[in-house]
Structure formats: C-alpha cells, structure tokens
Amino acid sequence: MLLAEERWLNNPVVENQLLEAVLETLYMTLATGFFTVLFGLPLGVLLHNLGPKGLNPMSPLYRALSLVVDFGRAVPFIVLMLWIIPFTRLIVGTAIGWEAAVVPLTVGAIPFFARMVENSLREVSWGKVEAVRMMGASDLHVTWNVLLREGLPGIIGGLTITLVTLISFTAMAGAVGGGGLGQLAINYGYNRYQADVMLICVILLVVIVTAVQYTGNFIARRLDHR
Template sequence: MSTTAATLNGAMPLASGRFLDNPVFHNQLPAAILETLFMTGATAIIVAIFGLPLGILLHNLGPKGLTPNAPVYRVVSLVVDIGRSIPFIVLMISLIPLTRFIVGTALGWQAAVVPLSIGAIPFFARLVENALREVSAGKVEAVKMMGASSGHITRQVQVREGLPGIVGGFTVTVVALISYTAMAGAIGGGGLGALAYNYGYQRYEGDTMIACVVLLVIIVAVIQWAGDRIARGIDHR
C-alpha cells in the first residue's frame, strides 16, 4: 500500500528502516527535548513568581480572607477567570504582537514562554486560592488574636499550612504546561510538539510521533512523581 493510500485510510506508517536508525532521533530529538524542558522550566518559574501572590490576593480579598473586599475580589476573580477560559492556541496567536515586543520574535521556545506564562498564571492562582481555603480558620484566628500582622499571618500560617496543597497545585500546573508546550510547537514554539508535528504528522513518520509521545509521557510522569513526593514530605498535618 502506498503512503498516500495508507494516509487516506487513517494509518500513519512508520518511517522506513529500523526504528533507531531514523536520523531525526540523532539530529533533532535531543534539541527538541531541551527546548521542551527549557520552555517548561522558564514558564514554571514565572508562574510561581506571579501566580502565588495572585492566589494569596484572591484568597485574602474573599469572604474568608484577612482583608475581605467583595467589589475588588469580583474584579480580580473575573480577570482570572477570563485568563483561564481562553483556549491556549487562541491566546498564543492573539499575543503574537506582545510576544514580539518582549522577546523580539514570535518563533522558538523563548517566544512560547510569554503566552504559556500568561495562560498558566491565573490557572495556578486559582489552585493556590483553593489550597489556602483548606487552612484551618481556627489557626488563623488564634494568631490574629495574638496581634500578628497580616503579612506575618500570610507567610507563617496561610502559606506554611497550605504549602502541601500549593505544591500539589504547582505540580498540576507544570503537568498542564507540558501539554501546552506541545500545542505551542505546532505553531512555531519549538520542542517535542514541533518535532511531532513537522515530522510525525506532516511527513507521516510514525516512529517520530511515537518517540515524542513517549518522551512527553515520561517527562509528565517524572514531574508528577517529584511533585507528589515533595508534597508528602512537607505535609506534617
């Protein structure tokens, strides 16, 4: 059966030759793995820096927070919900002018970090808010009655007691980022997603597609394992 006929029948034939003899594995795959890791790592750092304070702000402006303010909470919550609801590919395309302004280009893993960060920050902020809601209100009230400042309560009670949940939420966010990086690769973001699209899909190289999927699964599994282990290690409740 010809390649065209196989494609029409929904099949994706493997590239000719032995699996490991594919030159893509030696030439492009190592760089694609590094690009995916760099993309995910840089975005994760930015998300942690901005998402954690935003989540704390959301919680403390809410009805059970330290400084409840319903009008401001509704505005901030609406902005966060809008950021979470926009599909990533739409977000990435719409942010091309901003990406070019910040990075100087709309292509490559560095450019993908911009929309990845903007899309993931509100997602992580909601997870932080949910984690802080699980902190015992009694502990917060006890420290407050001792005259502690809001900053001290936030750092030493809310964040400290909610840290296992925050770490768990951060792990979920990073895992989600892996899937986003794959989508980013389809429109010029680089990484394993670009390799799978350019060679696995467009050139019908099934072995390349399989290799990219397997590697993405391994990366996700390692991140999830590490995140779960850290969360269990710091949970002394």
C-alpha cells in the same frame, strides 16, 4: 522488519533533533513554571485575602479580580498564543521558538495557578489564623507563617498539576513554531508520515509528565505533616 529498524537507526531526526526537542520542552516548562510561581503565587494570595474568608475581605475588588482571572482561564491556549503575538514580540523580539512560547504559556498559566493557590489557602484551618491574629500578628506575618506554611502541600500539588498541563500546552505550541517535542512530532511524525518519530515523541512526553507528577507528589507528601 529489518528495513524498518535500519530506517529508525539512520533517521537523522532521531540522531540530530530529538535531544534538542527534549531540552526545548524542558526549558519551556521550567521557565514558564518559574514565572508562573513568581506572578501567580502573589495573585492567589491576594485573591484569598480579598475573598469572603480572607484577612481583608473586599467584595467589589475581589469580584473584579476574579473576573479577570476567570477570563484568563477561559481563553483556549492556542487562541491566546495567536492573540498576544504582538506582546510576545515586544517581550522577546520574536514569535517563534521556545523562548517566545514561554510568554503565552506564562500568561495562560498564571490565572490557573492563582486559583490553585487560593483554593489551597482556603483549606487552612481558620482557627489557626484567628489564634495568631489574637496574639497581635500582622497580616503579613499571618500570610507568610500560617497561610503559606500550612497551605504549602496543596500549593505544591497545584503547581504539579499546572506543570503537567504546561507540558501538554508545549506540544500545542509546537503547532505554531513553538519548538520542543510537539513541533518535532508535527513536522516529521504528522506532516512527513514518520510514525516512529511520532511514537517516540509521545513516549518522551509521557515520561516527562510521569516524572513531574511523581516528583510533585513526593514533595507534597513530605511537606504535609497533618
């Protein structure tokens, strides 16, 4: 028991690389979350407004866009990450490291979050939308002041689920040089049979997921005035 504790305290991985791995995981999650909202939110709004119950229904365009979104959601992340390596190199100049991992993480998360946004906007009462449109409001005004405002709690909930999913994807990215806690757990916990490193990486991932989930739920509850 004493030898195990001494090995843990003197483990250079814990001393030198653990904090860096935690920061890389947070960087990946936050950067990907930012770009996912930047591109996924407009895409979700577009899906809703072109859909059967949208402001400007266009069935052929909606079906084509839905097909692209569903294809993006269907591709397994590890396959997507390897598939778009040339694109990743074009964007960030490398295919290794947490910066490179942000590219496939974002590409994979955008269609997932867009569907979340679309579903949240569908839950907004159509009566409120019609009431505002009858007063002469433009589609942009209705989208911004009714759909997004009323659907914001659901959008925050969808973003929370997306971020939690991204954290698990960052661990998968570590398997192919993406950095973060996933790479640390694989390189030392699995390949070098250091069970203590594996355990603490898992615990830290659980703590991060719990913090994100709690924060997202709290914000969504505060924004929900129904």
